[in-house]
Amino acid sequence: MASFCEVAATTVYRFTDGLTRFWPTAGLVLLGVFSLYFLHRAVSPAEGQAIPIGTAYAVWTGIGAAGTVIVGMAAFGEPYEALRILFLILIVGSIVGLKLVSGS
Numbered sequence: 001m002a003s004f005c006e007v008a009a010t011t012v013y014r015f016t017d018g019l020t021r022f023w024p025t026a027g028l029v030l031l032g033v034f035s036l037y038f039l040h041r042a043v044s045p046a047e048g049q050a051i052p053i054g055t056a057y058a059v060w061t062g063i064g065a066a067g068t069v070i071v072g073m074a075a076f077g078e079p080y081e082a083l084r085i086l087f088l089i090l091i092v093g094s095i096v097g098l099k100l101v102s103g104s
Contacts, residue, residue: 002038002056003063005031010068014076035060055102062095 009031015024043056051059066088072078 002035002042002060003067005035005038006060006064007067007071009035010064011071011075035064052102055098058098059095062091066091066095 009028012024012027012031015021016028017024019025019028039056039060042051042060043053044050069078069084069088073080073084
């Protein structure tokens with residue numbers, strides 16, 4: 001959930017016009033808070049099985065980055081280049097690898 005809120009926040013950021021439009025900026029801030037809240041829940045031992053912070057942060061930023069690029073290409077006409085796709089695959093593969101070796 002943290003990463004999906006992060007992708008939503010970066011998508012909403014496109015509509016803030018440099019943080020000058022109130023509602024998109026408010027949405028960006030709210031989604032950012034939710035993103036950090038869910039990241040906290042993932043790493044907090046009080047919430048049950050905690051994910052190591054290094055793994056959680058890498059997954060959060062990796063999914064956020066890859067998701068933002070994918071949304072940009074699918075919804076906003078950003079270029080589909082072979083190297084972009086290759087590096088997205090590497091990001092996703094790295095996320096999966098970190099999850100597999102973290103044991104969480």
